Amino acid sequence: MLPPELRTATEALAEVDHLLVALDFDGTLAPFVGRPEDARALPGSAEALARLGGGDAPGSGPRTTTALLSGRHLESLRLVASPPEEVLLVGSHGAERYSPETGDEPLTLSGAQEALLAEVTAALRGVSEAFAGARLEHKPSGVVLHVRQCSPADGEAALARARTALAGERDVHVTEGKAVLEAAVVRVDKGVGLDWLRSVSGAGTVVFAGDDVTDEHAFSTLRPGDLGVKVGDGETSAAFRVGSLEDVTEFLNLLASVRTL
Template sequence: MDFDGTMAPLVSRAEDARPLPAAAAAFAALAVLEGTTAALVSGRALASLRAVASPPEQALLVGSHGAEVWLGPDSPALALSPDQQAALHRAQDSVQAAVAANHGTAAEHKPAGVVLHYRQAAPEAAAAAVERVLDELAKDPEMFITEGKMVLEVSVVNANKGESLAMLRDATGATALVFVGDDVTDEHGFAALQARDLGIKVGPGDTTAQFRIDAPAQVPAVLELLLATRR
């Protein structure tokens, strides 16, 4: 499961997001079901994901689009090379300068990147901030830039949700995957699904997912149906 815009409705401030109670309950029940693995696959840093999602202890967690992974107590911590550390500092400086110059924008720092948020900015300020960061970083070979819903993310680790789902499939020995997401970054996940898998897009927009629901409010029914079927 993606989190923001899927398990939880989108909100103006990322720290205010919380999962819909019925979605959280069904997800937690799936996490303890025999023969079933539940995972959150999010663009958030792991620390942020844990803070807002309060996931069950049995759930697997993928943060920063795959740059951070928690598969249990023995999961290795993220380690950046000196070149990646230097690139991270350049990315942080660029985004911080754009935020300082454009009211309503904000920076979110992650272990392997930095995110420019502009949901609360006027259109002119948002466009100016995005343009400034792209002008400074888009041609830097150490940067991997992704655009999402009112965010521009710069990472020094090349990771995406498609690679994350493939990793989870291998790690768990899953015979089929169900993946639900709402953003353009989730399209990497949908593209990685195989014939026995199921992809569900939440909300509008082009997608390669087989099915679509209208909003996060419909996610609990999807998870409850999956739970009943697995039981």
């Protein structure tokens, strides 16, 4: 059940002229699974998001733009989310971007960044090969160590070894989330990604929901009148919190209802 204060704040968005609804994917729309490629949004959340993004035409009244803001690279995000063409996308914590008007914004690494990425990938490959269940995910600007399928002890040990392996790399941006560690050679975060979404959409008010520590960068960019929703436990700068993915579904359905009255 949604907190009464969140219901009131959501209902107050009914008359916003142009609203951007940006959402994290894993842990917000979709449950965590052993294999990242198997993740799918809860059906109710996917349907509510489609309702929010459909049927608005410029000049016809209040507009709602929808977006996904994820740590996944764009190819992976498209695979698991199957977003309609009109949904704005930000992948790799802001390094990759898509809008219907411009298509994918290419990410180009310098020669030095490519060499550094190869070095970092080799270091984390050594970690992943040392622990049963650990695996790597490759992105255009980084590499991710996943330990969700490790035993708890092995997962912690793998993350600790990865931190040590990367400790001397000054030009590597290390981000940790739930059972993952990402090393990127391009320094961006979800705050940068949300700022881009706000700019490219032209929306005056933003809703953002996320569950992980990496989402705090996005929460920190929210302005007066915006609405931030933290999913689950943990410290947050978001004004509101829900306890489960089912609560996210309820929130999105309420938001879709007030935006389409």
